[in-house]
Amino acid sequence: MKAHKIFAAVYAAGLAAFTGYLALDTFVLKTVYQTDATQMNMTMFAEDSSTAAESSTAEESSRAARDSQSESGAAGSGSKVSRHSRSNSRSSSIQTQPQTDSEAGTSAESTAESALGSYKDDHIAITVTEQRIADTTVYVADVRLSSAQYLKTAFANDTFGRHITAATSEIAAAHQAILAINGDYYGAQESGCVIRNGIVYRDSANGKDLLCICADGSMKIVNSDDYTADELVEQGVWQAFCFGPALIENGSISVSVNDEVGRAMADNPRTAIGIIDDLHYVMLVADGRTDESTGLSLYEMASFMQQLGVKTAYNLDGGGSSTMYFQGEVINNPTANGNRIQERGVSDIVYIG
Secondary structure (H helix, E strand, O other): OHHHHHHHHHHHHHHHHHHHHHHHHHHHOOOEEEOOOOOOOHHHHOOOOOOHHHHHHHHHHHHHHHHHHOOOOOOOOOOOOOOOOOEEEOOOOOOOOOOOOOOOOOOOOOOOOEEEEEEEOOOEEEEEEEEEEOOEEEEEEEEEEOOHHHEEEEEHHHOEEOOOOEOHHHHHHHOOOOEEEEOOOHHHOOOOOEEEOOEEEEOOOOOOEEEEEEOOOOEEEEEOOOOOHHHHHHOOEEEEEOOOOEEEEOOEEOOOOOOOOOOOOOOEOEEEEEEEEOOEEEEEEEOOOOOOOOOEOHHHHHHHHHHOOOOEEEEOOOHHHOOEEEOOEEOOOOEEOOOEEOOOOEOEEEEEO
16 A cells, blocks of 8 residues: 555656646747847858849848838737738849749649739749639749749747747738748757758758758758758758658659648648749648638648649648738638637748748
């Protein structure tokens, strides 16, 4: 009997200690590695006379244009914003060519696409459309850039560390983003390479697919065990994401019908990014977990992106994180807290601006 009492006391003490640790780790001990994490390694673009030499002037010009085109304020955390079309344009030096049939994303499973809005300036051209795929509403942002320096990332509260979060719309508004999607939620993981805007924040391999977006505008997927973060930066990697998996490589789908992320359900809200051609990207967010949208499997999302002409595609954090922000509004229906229509805090965003 005495032994049982000792075991029970030890077990209770251990459980209390473990619970306390989890509570501290989750809610109190925000393991902050770097505050004011807003640096950008613009030396990566030194050979591009149209970018690095003019980066400061271009940034000021783009911000002025966005300020004049955007409505006051962005959607706050936990709010749903009405969506409507906008079209803003100035003279552009971006080469915009007619879409091929594959780029148009025609599919027997999809209905006719609906235009939600567009943006164009000297360096950025964006068109956002809404489509229906597999009983799910999908938001597709077609992005053409003059340089990869306009494909940026940002952290919640401009701080790199675990358990530091903010709504995608809040981070996007703080950085005057034209377009933004949630990132890979690096802060929920203790490992995985994190390179943002050419700066190394975490050099820790996790054996997973690592998406690399390079300063020359190209996109590649590597095994995170094969390179250090510093080696990747030396190779010109501008952004690196560690969520995964890869969806398309060399134009071929790289996930199977049964592939899934961890213990997630087959159909989910999804966020993905891909490349069609030089400096021609696609950002995709799919609704899910609602009566109107069931969500997509990884294979369904990969198949759809392949139909858009995407050559390389990568899965970012999905579920309640999946959010697309465009010109001051959240345009999809993010689900969080019991699948209510509202944003969930995330660690980071990918944005155009």
